[in-house]
Amino acid sequence: MSWTETLAMETLQKERENPAFDVHAMSVAHHGSEEALAFKKRVMLELERDPTFFNDDFYDLTKDELRERTIIKMHSILNWFTTESLDDFQARLAVISVADPGFWTRFGVHLGLFSNAVRSGATSGQFAYWMSKGMLSVRNFYGCFGMTELAHGSNVAGLETTATLDENTDEFVIHTPNLGATKWWIGGAAHSATHCAVFAQLIVKGKRYGTKTFIVPLRDPETYRLLPGVTIGDIGKKMGRDGIDNGYIQFSYVRIPRAYMLMRYSQVTRDGQVFEPPLQQLTYGALLQGRTLMMNDSGNIGKKALTIAVRYAAVRRQFKSDPKNQYETQLLDYPIHQRRLMPLLAQSVAFGFTSQELIRMLAATNQALDALEPGDPKLEQTLELLKSTHATSAGLKAFCTWATLSAIETCRQACGGHGYSSYVGLAPLYNDFAVHCTWEGDNTILALQSGRALISAYQESKNGKTQGEALDYLNRLDEVLNAKCASLDELHSLQGIENGLITATAYFVKLAAEEYDEYMNKGMTREQAFEQCSQIRFVAASVHTALFIFRQFRHAVEKLPESDNGVKKTLQTLCEFYGLWQIEEKAALVLRSGWLSSEQFDHVSRRVTELCAETRKFAIPLIDSFEYSDFVINSPFGRYDGNVYQEYFNMIRRNNPPLKPHPYFERLIKPLIQRPVPEVEDLDEAIGLDEEIDEIQAERREAEQQSKK
Template identity: 65%
Template sequence: MSTSKKWSDLTMQTIAKERATPPFDIRKMSIEQHGSEKDLIKKEKFMLEAARDPVFYSSDIYDLTKDQIRERTMQRIQKLAHYVTSESVDDFQKRMELMSLLDPGLWTRLGVHYGLFLGALRSGCTPNQFSYWMEKGVIGCKEMFGCFGMTELAHGSNVAGLETTATFDEQTDEFVIHTPNLGATKWWIGGAAHTATHCSVFAQLVVKGKKHGTKTFVVPLRDPKTFNLLPGINIGDIGKKMGRDGIDNGYIQFTNVRIPRAFMLMKHTQVTRDGEVREPPLQQLTYGALLQGRTAMVADSANTAKKALTISIRYAAVRRQFKSDAKAELETQILDYPIHQRRLMPLLAQSVAFGFTALELQRLYDETSNAIEALEPGDPNLNATIEMLKETHATSAGLKAFCTWATLETIDKSRQACGGHGYSSYNGFANMYADFAVHCTWEGDNTILALQAGRSLISSYQDAREGKKLSSGTGYLNNIEKVLAGKCPSDAALDTLDGIDAGWATVAAHAVKKAADDYEARIKAGRSKEQAFEDCSQVRFVAASIHTSGYIFRQFRHAVERLESRGDGVKEHLEILAKFYGLWQMEEKAAFFLRSAWLSPAQMDAVQAKVTEYCAKTREFAIPLIDSFALSDHVLNSPIGRYDGDIYREYFNMVRKNNPQLKGHPYFEKLIKPFIFRETPEMEDYDEAIGIDDEIEEIKQDREEAEAEAKANEDK
């Protein structure tokens, strides 16, 4: 198409130039961010397979209806099920990490079965119970597909408050599962509307008229051969959601549904044949499943932020608008405007920081899981393991909250940075935002998780004060007096990882101390522990926010420091990004750096100036850096984010393909024609037509005459 050549040539040449002399080895930069070359190669293989597989065709995805997306998702599940049984767990998890980026609804729909339902069985079944469900086919989704029945219409996060009941019927040796009122309807249950045959139902255990708290029960929902609902089961579709339409969320109401006693998960609490309830001797270590979800979400935050930025920054490199110099031949690439760098470059550094943090969190998670699995009854490592679990739990809570928030913001800022084209569905941001948004809500509302992290920081602070040595995550609290008194020694300190790190330590220490002091003051004032925590929730929140920024900076810093300087530019450029992230976050939270006096007012100006400099510096290698994120055009599914820069032609073609012109006008005869050729109904002057005013006048005159006559008669 000759008329498109001008722009194709220009944009493709422009981006090629950006790649001509990368200051680092792109492949090696990519390997570091993927953890290992093996993992990078795996991801490339998965991407290639998906790009070639017709079931993963995605160019038409933005125009599909909810119902069409659900079918497409089911087709993709069929394809992926092959790998569940043929691939190692680790490989399949890596594959799913990619799927989450490619098709978040698909990831959720499989995750409901493999993560939530199977996870509930794993953590709640006795060995015999688990064998039973294995034989039934739970691993390969054979004749069964699970869903996870926790939340109810009127209850979300407060599991103890759920109202569904599971009443033991001693006579028949069964539990009766029942939804007592509308608010107790199971709600938001992913997979319930169209996919699931079984549900792990959270319900109040009732035995001999006594409540024993919320336990888990496997309840069959449908006959797998016909998919007819079983007696007493009422399921409906929850319908349209903000995003992730590929997952069929539903509601479930149980009307006295009977299940065998053995369908209660009895690893912990047990109910015997004659109705004795045996409580577990130890508190359950049920954090594990939560941790896995959060770890996955931090990785997804990094990956999704990189995806959004790949699109917006490649677009900024090839989009030209206005001339900075009137004599220039071409308009300026918008990425060359300082303000556009300010919009995107800090987010770019942040996405890389999140990536390294996700790798570290995965390591921490693996270590913690292994330690838990290795525990024996009466193990001397029990306390140490519980401590480790608590720390990982608190760290992951803060990371889940702040990384998902920051990534949601990154998506929308990327969209805005693409101007009008960002608002077209075909460039991907609309779906990306709508799909990602739920990360801030599920598996723990972000605000609640941030408060949990803040609560744990208060307790760490108290531990440190009592002389306990804290591990690296909160290590800055070990030597708190000195850390609190810290000050930025000079502008030069802001140019070093050590210097920036010291700043975060001091400011986080101040924030944690303030939260702890406020909390303790409330306790002294006679408030209960819970009340005191509520009272100081805002300062707890701030403490968690600052601690988490510092924590992310430190993970990034350590990743850089572990690298050798190999002459390939990788370590040096990651170090630039680490400092950039640390300083930019310092600017974002400058009030607390000034408040604690770590920064003087003049130093705050220096931080701002440095951040602007880092924006310009990072812009220079932004395109090679983005290439190292290794996201295929198929995964991006966004013509303005194409690798080769031929954005306008591809965007135009995608729009045209998905909106064929030859269909004719959908409603001209029906709606447009009657509108533009309508007769405006003239309001007739009914008063005049009826002649009402003359008539009124006549009546008036008649009356007056009659009255005058009457009067004359009277006078007579």
């Protein structure tokens, strides 16, 4: 082992000396409890020992090979799925998502999308029926989720697939009327699914009732032959997550029993009566889970990316700031490198705590929804809760997945040229993660939904309605709009930072609402007015979401017990860091709101730079406290022991064995490089064409002369 490697490992070890906090206690804080941390470690160990999850050799696999690998892993996972509590299994999937995003998706479409659709949309008899068919044991049954079409994604109400009741046979006829109505992107459709939860326009007696969900069998589970009228194709290569077999589906007059329509909310009777749900909103609960998962994944994947980039930055040395120094400077000691990575470290911790809170909100909302009975006096209250969870989760999903995608790319670039290597792990991570910004609600649309909710809340508030916790600043609007940062001390306190974000949020929510009113006063429809003010609505949502995250982080930190283990103190620093950095990132908005003065802005920037340097001091112990095993990180740059160069080299040699003979020298390179020099023929000599032309012309002239004579 040469000095490069020894130094690398020693350097990382040294970073762990005298940590600012008890690393285990910090880890417990990130994970919520000792039990949650212990369970995660158990899952990581089980994954690492499971031969089907072997992850050292997939880089050159084709899409087809990757998909086979994914199916092989399914055997293992079904064991846990059928024996573990749902909460434990969800926690297991959250770890798997970090280790193997492609697999997570393939199983997720059955469990998260299909089964959830049935769970939330079926009557209890229907649910029992699909259970008996093997839905949850995954026996002769595999579900996929048929919502998106080629020409319709976000506009679910505009889907064009039809489900027409045939009263003669008591069946629905499922049909794809045109190319644009082809079901598209359907995960698991290409090769895995036996059944599909199809979103289609319900048509009864010639009347359309909007989009409902129908369970449509696709394949014979015995032979996997497609059923009559079902056309399925492979959708092919994607940016990432090639382990999942997305497909397209076209239905040509496919008949299913009437009972295969999910009827918890809407019902169709034997004689063609249609009952619509009294409250359409109650059907939206199913959307919340995906957003919560994505928020959770944002925190976790951010931590994975940072584990790679920060450990590498500690080990990598480049340039000597002083020629007398023995070694070159660690990247982590460069202020600009701290500026690139440290705020993202604070962000990933903030996302982690916010995610814990969102999971709690989701559980409370689902509990309230499940407890609801017909004529329940709590209906109003539950709808409010649902609305609020909706708006909050929409904003969080959008801005946190965007922020994390961008963080992955920053981490990748912070690894310099090596970040472009697949083996370092950040390039595939980017490609896998990118889809989070689009599926389960396009981020731009979700952000605008969140902004719309803010405008509505503002209007309600103007009309005297008191707002809940997340929007409490609207209850004291005049006060917060006129607030100014009183001193640098205020800027250094968590309360002060919160004040700043509140004033900026309130300012832009008000501005958005006023712009909306302006358009309404010009005679636009509500929809048009909302569209016209979309830019400012988007801005309002972005700063509101930052405020929400900061508050969750602050709340989580402040309720930690006082202790001398350094955890609370460190997290307070990170919380200040995240908040001030957000103020700097959104400085134009905070300046505009009047809360911050130009001179104070200079101070914010300087303080953020200081906090980068402070965080750098405990960056490695903080990364350690994220507790991802080398197996899950799967990057030579993110190794716990810091043996970056040797392991990177070994990994590349394992994947590209040096003994392989030259693959195409004889066939392709030799004919190129040893091609003959083209002989330049002297055509004039060979043919003597010009002389011949002269002769021909001379003859012609002569003939002409002759004829003239």
